[in-house]
Amino acid sequence: MSHDTPIIGTSPLRKEGRAKILGTAQYIDDQTLPDMWHGATVRSTIARGRIRSITFAPHIDWSQYAIVRAHDIPGENTIVHLTKDHPCLAAHDINHVAEPILLLAHPDKTALLAAKTAITITYDELPGIFTIEASEAAAEAFNRDPNDTTNIIWPGSTHGGTANCFKQYQMYSGEAAATEDALAAAFESADHIIYGEYTTGAQEQLYIEPNGVIADCDLDPATGHVRGVTVRGSMQCPFYLVHALTLVFNLPEERCRVIQVETGGAFGGKEDFPSVIGSHAALLSMKSGHPVKLVYDRGEDMAATTKRHPSRTRIRTAVTSDGRLLAGEIDIAIDGGAYATLSPVVLSRATIHSPGPYKWPALRVRSKAMATNIPPHGAFRGFGAPQTLFALERHMDKIARTLNLSPEHIRRQNFLATGDHTATGQPLLEPVDMQHLLTRALADSDYHAKRAAFTESNKTSQIKRGLGFATFMHGAGFTGSGERRLNSLVHLDILADGRPQLLVSSTEFGQGTNTILSQVAAQTLSLPYDDILIHEVDTAVVPNSGPTVASRTAMIVGKLVERAAEEILSTLRNQAALPTPHTRADFITAAQTYLTYHPQLRASVRYEPATKIHWDDDLYRGDAYPGYAWAVYVAEVAVDYDTYQTTVTRFDALQEVGRILHPILAKGQIEGGVAQGIGYALYEKCVYKDGHLMNNQMTNYIMPTSADLPVIHVAFEEVPSIHGPGGAKGIGELPMDGPAPAILNAIEDATGIAFNSIPLLPEDIFERLTNFTIHPHGGSEDLDPTIDPATRVETPEVNA
Amino acid sequence: MTTITLTVNNSPTALTVPPMKRLLDVLREDLHLTGTKEGCGEGECGACAILFNGELANSCLIPALQADNATITTIEGLAINSAHLHPVQQCFLEQGGAQCGICTPGMILATHHLLAHHPNPTEAEIREGLAGNLCRCTGYMRIFESVKQAITLTPNP
Numbered sequence: 001m002s003h004d005t006p007i008i009g010t011s012p013l014r015k016e017g018r019a020k021i022l023g024t025a026q027y028i029d030d031q032t033l034p035d036m037w038h039g040a041t042v043r044s045t046i047a048r049g050r051i052r053s054i055t056f057a058p059h060i061d062w063s064q065y066a067i068v069r070a071h072d073i074p075g076e077n078t079i080v081h082l083t084k085d086h087p088c089l090a091a092h093d094i095n096h097v098a099e100p101i102l103l104l105a106h107p108d109k110t111a112l113l114a115a116k117t118a119i120t121i122t123y124d125e126l127p128g129i130f131t132i133e134a135s136e137a138a139a140e141a142f143n144r145d146p147n148d149t150t151n152i153i154w155p156g157s158t159h160g161g162t163a164n165c166f167k168q169y170q171m172y173s174g175e176a177a178a179t180e181d182a183l184a185a186a187f188e189s190a191d192h193i194i195y196g197e198y199t200t201g202a203q204e205q206l207y208i209e210p211n212g213v214i215a216d217c218d219l220d221p222a223t224g225h226v227r228g229v230t231v232r233g234s235m236q237c238p239f240y241l242v243h244a245l246t247l248v249f250n251l252p253e254e255r256c257r258v259i260q261v262e263t264g265g266a267f268g269g270k271e272d273f274p275s276v277i278g279s280h281a282a283l284l285s286m287k288s289g290h291p292v293k294l295v296y297d298r299g300e301d302m303a304a305t306t307k308r309h310p311s312r313t314r315i316r317t318a319v320t321s322d323g324r325l326l327a328g329e330i331d332i333a334i335d336g337g338a339y340a341t342l343s344p345v346v347l348s349r350a351t352i353h354s355p356g357p358y359k360w361p362a363l364r365v366r367s368k369a370m371a372t373n374i375p376p377h378g379a380f381r382g383f384g385a386p387q388t389l390f391a392l393e394r395h396m397d398k399i400a401r402t403l404n405l406s407p408e409h410i411r412r413q414n415f416l417a418t419g420d421h422t423a424t425g426q427p428l429l430e431p432v433d434m435q436h437l438l439t440r441a442l443a444d445s446d447y448h449a450k451r452a453a454f455t456e457s458n459k460t461s462q463i464k465r466g467l468g469f470a471t472f473m474h475g476a477g478f479t480g481s482g483e484r485r486l487n488s489l490v491h492l493d494i495l496a497d498g499r500p501q502l503l504v505s506s507t508e509f510g511q512g513t514n515t516i517l518s519q520v521a522a523q524t525l526s527l528p529y530d531d532i533l534i535h536e537v538d539t540a541v542v543p544n545s546g547p548t549v550a551s552r553t554a555m556i557v558g559k560l561v562e563r564a565a566e567e568i569l570s571t572l573r574n575q576a577a578l579p580t581p582h583t584r585a586d587f588i589t590a591a592q593t594y595l596t597y598h599p600q601l602r603a604s605v606r607y608e609p610a611t612k613i614h615w616d617d618d619l620y621r622g623d624a625y626p627g628y629a630w631a632v633y634v635a636e637v638a639v640d641y642d643t644y645q646t647t648v649t650r651f652d653a654l655q656e657v658g659r660i661l662h663p664i665l666a667k668g669q670i671e672g673g674v675a676q677g678i679g680y681a682l683y684e685k686c687v688y689k690d691g692h693l694m695n696n697q698m699t700n701y702i703m704p705t706s707a708d709l710p711v712i713h714v715a716f717e718e719v720p721s722i723h724g725p726g727g728a729k730g731i732g733e734l735p736m737d738g739p740a741p742a743i744l745n746a747i748e749d750a751t752g753i754a755f756n757s758i759p760l761l762p763e764d765i766f767e768r769l770t771n772f773t774i775h776p777h778g779g780s781e782d783l784d785p786t787i788d789p790a791t792r793v794e795t796p797e798v799n800a
Numbered sequence: 801m802t803t804i805t806l807t808v809n810n811s812p813t814a815l816t817v818p819p820m821k822r823l824l825d826v827l828r829e830d831l832h833l834t835g836t837k838e839g840c841g842e843g844e845c846g847a848c849a850i851l852f853n854g855e856l857a858n859s860c861l862i863p864a865l866q867a868d869n870a871t872i873t874t875i876e877g878l879a880i881n882s883a884h885l886h887p888v889q890q891c892f893l894e895q896g897g898a899q900c901g902i903c904t905p906g907m908i909l910a911t912h913h914l915l916a917h918h919p920n921p922t923e924a925e926i927r928e929g930l931a932g933n934l935c936r937c938t939g940y941m942r943i944f945e946s947v948k949q950a951i952t953l954t955p956n957p
Contacts, residue, residue: 013893020901021889021908022882023835023875030834206936208839208847209902264837264902265936298840510900510937664896668942672899675939698844698934706940707931714941 007523008726011664015514015534016262025262028212028234029295036214037066038109039284039294042119043304044099047128047373047691048153050092051101057118065115066288068103073283074226075250079275080243083159086339086376088248088279094123095153096338096375097691098304100276105284105292128373128691129153129164132312132333135370139164154371159340166336166369167344169351171620173363173423182362186327190318196398198315198391199757200740202335202686203308203679205380206703207509209234209264211273211305212295215281219289226251229282232259235274236266236507237547238539244275245282260537263509267676268379270509271549272342273305302696306378307686309334309346309369313354313391323405323413325361330354332367332388337376343369346377348479350384352624353737355423356392357434357473358414363423373691379549381673382736385474386680393470393741394756397748407745411438411471426623431719434471434630437654441469441632444715445652450636451749458750462641465649468745469634470738475625476551476723476730480615483556483607483626489543490557492521492564494601498588500525500568501533504545506557511732512665513553519661520558520725524565527584543604551730554661555627555723560605562725567603627723629730631655633674633738636710637746644762644769646747648678648710655734656717659727666731670714673735679703681740685759804868808833809877815864823862824848827874835875835905839934846933849906850874856913856932875905878912887953888912888946897946899937907933911947920951 019025056062070077070091077091078084090099104115129135129151138151142163149163156162172179187193213233217226229245238258245256258278263270281294296304311334318327332350336343351367400410415434421427442448447467454465477483491503500521508514518532535542545557571594572578578590594601615622636650653670660666683702687694695701720727740758748754753768802819805812808831815830827833827850836859839847843858850859851873878886888911891897898904907930914921914929921929926947927940935943 011896014896014898016901017893017898018882018885020898020904021885021892022879023905024882025901026834027837027902029838030828207900207902208845208934208936209837209900210839263900265900267936297838298842512899664942668896668899668938671939671941672937673939676936697842698840699842703934703936705931705934706943707927709940712939712941 007519007529008661009659009663011662012515012519012529014512015518016508027209027262027264028214028232031214031232031261033214033216033291036291036293037105037107037284037288038112039103039105039281039292040112040116041100041280041300042102042104042116042121044090044094044097044101044121046094046123046125047097047130049094049123049125051090051094052122052124054102055120057120060115060118064106066105066284068283068287072287073248074286076247078247079279080247081272081275081341082344083340085154085159086341088276096373098375100280103280103284105288105290127151130372130374130688130691132310132335132370132372135164135372136333153338153373161340164371166340166371167347168368169347169366169620171351171365171424173360174425179362179364183327183329183364186318186362190326191321192319192402193316194319194399194402195314195316196395196756198313198394200311200387200390201759202310202377203380203684204302204686204701205267205269205307206701207265207267207269210296210298210301211270211277212293213274213278213281214291214293215278215285216291217282217285219286226286228255228257230257230259231278231282232261233274233278234263234270235260236263236271236509236549237274238505238507238537239544240272240547241274241278242539244279248279249282257538257540259539260507263507266509267381268383268549269306271379271547273378298698299696302701303693304375306341306376308380309336309343309377309384309387311335311350311387313388315391315395317395317399319399319403321403323399323403323410325358325414327362328355328360330363330365332365334369334384334387335372335374335377336369337372337374339376341376341378343377345479346379346384348384349475350388352424352475352479353385354388354392356389357416357471357630359416359420360423374688381676382733383550385733386677386737386740389470389472389737390741390758393472394744397468397745398754407469408438408442415471422624424624425621430627430721432630437630437632437656437717438471440717441634441652441654444654444713445634445636445650447634454750464639464641464750465637466746466748466750467634467636468742468747468749469632470741470745471632472737473628473630474551474730474734474737475628476555477626478550478552480617480622480624484609486546486607488546488557488560488607490545490560490564490605491543492561492568492603494568494591494595495533496592496595498591499531499533500527501535502561503535503542504557505537505539505542506545506553507537507548509548511553511669512662513548515665516554516661517558517561520561521565523726524562525569525587526582527587531584551629551732551734554728555730556607558661558725558728559723560607564603564605567605568601571601571603627658627721627729629655629657629734631734631738633742635739635742635746637743637750639747639750639765641769644766646682646760646762646765648682648743650710651678651712651739652715653712653735653738654715654717656719657731657734658721658724658729659718660716661726661728666716667714669731670735671712673733674712674739675704675709677736677739678709678743681743681758682760683708685761802865804864806867806869807871809873817864819863819865821864822860823864823867824859826864826867827859833874833876837902837905839902844934845903846906846910847903849909849933851909851913856910873909875908878908886912888915888950891946891949891953895946895949896942897938903933903935907935907943911950914947915950921947
């Protein structure tokens, strides 16, 4: 194919950019439908218990309001994700604070607040379970005595889990029994056994536009029954909401229509949650007979919607004196909150990413997602991987320190390379060069020279400086057989005027979906970028190209667009005399010739794996992802020993994500992800008390501002991949994985203290530093055992 | 209810509104200027930023009665028309300063205000000037690039 002007690899203007900078882009709260009412949600104020009574104060004329309770739901009272444990509205049982109990709508938005406060709900309260440990303890008590269900907050068996546990995985680097033997032998004979525990907190997505929708029901005038539902709103995955609506309203798919409007940030926070708010607004529309807008304010959005899963990861490794990994046992637990939502798949990604970019002769990973009485945790960029990669990359530095080797040496001893097999047994068929990435990242960041200089200056300065890095990978696309199951479909139409129009359900929420898919189409069709149209994401019109998640849009959907464009060219060459190469005029002529004899010109292309991809869900082995992005991130920090404030003073992000489709968008993705990662490490703390999020405001949930962040240097190694269009791979989630471990590794370099929990706030450093001063042999690691290979006795480590 | 007169984007307007209605809501609901966004409702995020008598202000914190006799510029008042963008808007478009776009109107007004007061801002002045406007998408780097390009395009007094 000839391309006069390259389009892939250049940075054309964002498709919807002009509307955004003019302020004319129409987000959901900017839209109004005729006779539209406004909705509100009445929520539980306790974490666990049963509803005893609901009373409506007499001073309000309730006939003016539409009121929806669980018994009004025409279909099933469930928000379906992977199972049906999650009620749409709480009928009797309460399992978390801010659980929706009833819905209100009124023509006047200002009438809703008074009405909400005029409803009194009383409860028979039960003690809540708020931590992974409490949930585990309850499950253990139940396992000892099946009558002890006091603290079993999630039943399990009917939903594919066990008591208090949504999901468990066990993943081996080889055949299970043989790997168990290899593990036993390695831990018996290794020079060193090193153990660590690492924890991460919840994190709010904090899209600047809160969740919101407008729903409009089509009611049968004779019966009042719902004939169809239309929901428009801010979201990532319109077909997820279609599925949820089919159950809530007991309607076929074609009667449930979802339209995505301009979406003001998402980051996973608008993956699963729109199924909740969308169903609620639709119920209010059904009850009121009007379109209903339901838009949360910030406080409600933060209190009630999903966050990143908190986690605890324990890693035990057997290593040689020169730093080679012989064996590993990784135990992961994540806090799923009150309902399963997406926890099983978040756990899956956490599990598969936990071995990192390393060779493991023998490895066992056990993982579980536990129930707590916290609002359900859900999707957030990285989807489990940031948690376990934080643990592993902190642990790699711990191994280095224990063996008195450099963090660089330890990684170089163990990196996966082209042709090696990952821990799931996947052969790395495409080129992988972590050795080179590390060399380049350390050079770009001037790591060695700066580290030497900081070691000197730290002796006298109250500002302790240090450098740390993380080496990691992120799988693009759905895990395992997921892409096969999604069976994504895209259409590419050529309209009467010869302009191509893409039809996909892949949504734009800032990442650049519209732009990159248009680039791929333009490049493949040899047409100008500006010629490409992209249809509004309306499930009544567009095919299901899958959810916009999992770093899959550029690589998976982009490839479908490329194939669709190739099919159009082939059709026009064979049937309408399109010459090779062709001009824009040739293309339009050929398309119009074709359309003279045919009703339409459309290419419809379905997902086919580029290579033979095999995944075994039972053994949890095989090709986990079609392609991986590889990265080395270097953080430089300054820890102020007077204020205990940590500042990231420079950040270098080097990655190999295949061919870069759009350099400005790609850099923007990495920089934005790094900023969220810095927030995850040092700023963003969800403070819970008895299941209530105490800081559900931007005033006291702190994300980084323009004054807080360092200069973020972004660099790419471009190694084309066969999996994506023009050689591209997935990029979106990768930058969330590396910053937190790189920063805590740097803090350890600066202070000599190993912090293994995030977020790490100044008060945490204060506590540890003062403790450190009081107990000269202290530091963070003195409770973590290592095993003396000579004596086989676990001894506290004192060389922190 | 109280009657206020104000000049919005060079158009004088008189409105009768509840005195404590937020200026943000007056702009969005009464004047249909929805380019001004609500992100937090408590003056932290800057998505509702406008120019209020020439100063950058969060419109969610201003009651309507305080806007009596005020001169206001919103994002809709910046471009000459959709084909002729304000230089700051053009730079945000070209440099990737807008991703999801929800902070963009406030960020562009903050940049406009910054450059009006500091035609040649240092890196630190740019960071400080935009610190009241939160962006969750970009990590601010593309926004800094947009501002730096705008410096070269904005006439130096």
